[in-house]
Amino acid sequence: MYVHAATAAETSTWPGTIFLLGSMGLATILIIAVLATLHEFRKTRVLASDEAAMRQLVGRYEQLAENSLDAQQRVAADLSELRSRTNAIEQILRTVE
Template identity: 50%
Template sequence: MSYTWPEVIFFLGVLILVTFLISIFTVGIFESRRSKRQADAAEELRELARRYEELARSTAETQERIAADLAELRNRTASIEQILRTVE
């Protein structure tokens, strides 16, 4: 079967168009996956930052509680020392 030049050019054009469309589709799929991975990574970073803030808040509250407990212990120690001085 013999093809004329216009038919060959038409088929080559169709082949190039199909190849172009397939490559655009493939690139679109890869970009979509990459965007999803980036969004997932950003979400993981937000979650990590939230957990860090929560831990920092908890640590600050614990430090404040320990400081208050230590101040109370110092007051008690001072009271005990004063009682011991008066007993001697």
């Protein structure tokens, strides 16, 4: 039994242990780097999606603003026409009296 323990101690050398620990450390660093890159890529996609949605919202707002301005101008023109008609009717009623 002691012979087997001595053989096991001789096969596990310090350079092998250092190589194994270094490989594990490098693998850990690479995995962390890959995960960080994937996270940043996902954040970039989400931001691009948000910006596209914001642009679409701004476009719809500008279209609504244009439509509202056109409607206000039409209402102002109709109101002006009603005022002129009302003034004409008032003048007719005054001349009839």
